[in-house]
Amino acid sequence: MAVATPQWASRYAFLMAAIGSAVGLGNLWRFPFQAGQHGGSAFVIIYLVCVMVVAYPILIAELAIGRHKGLSAVGSTRQLALDVGKSRNWAVIGWIGVTASFIILTTYSIIAGQVLAYSVMSVAGEFTQYASSDAAQTLSLYASPADALMWHTLFMLITILIVSAGLHGGIERVVTVLMPIFFIMLAGLCVYALTTGAARDAIKYLFAPDFSALTPTIILAALGQAFFSIGIGAAIMITYGSFLPKEEHIGGSAAIIAGSDTLVAVVAGLMIFPIVFAHGLDPAAGSGLIFDALPAVFAGMPAGSLMGGLFFFLAFIAALTTSISILITVSAVVVEEFGLTRIQSAFAVGALVWAVGAATVMVSGLSGWLEFISASVLLPFCGLLVAALAGWVVPRNIMRDELSRTSDALFKFWRVLIRYIATIAIALILLLGIDAKFNFGLNQLISRLTGG
DSSP states (O other), X not given: OOOOOOOOSOHHHHXXXXXXXXXXGGGGTHXXXXXXXXXXXXXXXXXXXXXXXXXXXXXXXHHHHHHHHTOOHHHHHHHXXXXXXXXXXXXXXXXXXXXXXXXXXXXXHHHHHHHHHHHHXXXXXXXXXXXXXXXXXXXXXXXXXXXXXXXXXXXXXXXXXXXXXXXXXXXXXXXXXXXXXXXXXXXHHHHHHHHHSOHHHHHXXXXXXXXXXXXXXXXXXXXXXXXXXXXXXXXHHHHHHTTOOTTOOXXXXXXXXXXXXXXXXXXXXXXXXXXXXXXXXXXXXXXXXXXXXXXXXXHTSTTHHHHHHHHHHHHHHHHHHHHHHHHHHHHHHHHHHXXXXXXXXXXXXHHHHHHHHHHHHHXXXXXXXXXIIIIIIIHHHHHHHXXXXXXXXXXXXXXXXXXXXXXXXXXXXXXXXXXXXXXXXXXXXXXXXXXXXXXXXXXXXXXXXXXX
């Protein structure tokens, strides 16, 4: 059942929501770590190239597909295909994307709940007893399944209430307040870290170029980071595109979204690594660094309880703005396809997400398989189909009309990228992701052929 969708109240609201969706927990540790380990600014340069030639073209395509009819991810892909005389089965793009989003939220909410818990614990001074001790002991404060379920429940309830309030009353109201707070807090914590920590070591780690470190394997890592960081392949940007007015400059907005996501990741590195190096922590610890080591470090610093609380609240904002974009993406399909109201859909989908998330806490190994299915299979497969639909199936004039504010030269460049470069790159991401799980030998073969 087709349901009319609202439009963004302003371009600012759209950009804050879209940037909030793209900026997630991975920006706070995965990108900085990869950059530091893989050649510093040399990796950053390769990453930016990958964003431009792979992620950016797909982001544009998703926004354009969503705006074409203003429907859900399933309705938009189905209707676009029907409009050009193709099979309605192209709606599988939407179904794959929302399935990936649903699975991601089931495990993402568990991590986000822990972030929220750590923010409260830090401000309450519960980490002070671990100052200057084995930081891994901080896990004892969050070790039981009951703790995980409690904070998972709270985080999902917050997400559900925001989405059930609608685009204007819920999502826009939240993101237009939280995202400016996020940017201010990020900048403030960055200044604090640079002035109190090992700033020189952090800057060298992140930005000193080492092109000798750029093997084909690392270039592929930059490619994967570019794809996953911006959040394409999850049907989120198709959904957010459905709320766009026709006069919106999709190409320009997509550039702001992709650029902001990258900037946040770089600044996050300047926020975390001065503290990491000042206290002799392992920068390769990844998410373990965030949850195991930093709490004890913050506890031993001047005003550390407050700074730690702000840091984890910053991460909570990043998680929340991503989670609401995921939930509205799935809920929009349920409203359109099954006739539920917005509120019914938000609570029904949210309850199912909560149940699966609770199962991942109780069943060992389940979260790993869910992560593999969503991140390594469904997301790149959806991105590949988006590239095929926008680049090969839909006639040029349809896409040109959606991108009418883009110059002819840039539109031609976009067509080349999405038809050839992005398609090949995403296919490679898909194959390598599956190979990494089942070890068919593709990664080793590439390394041998390229000397990586």
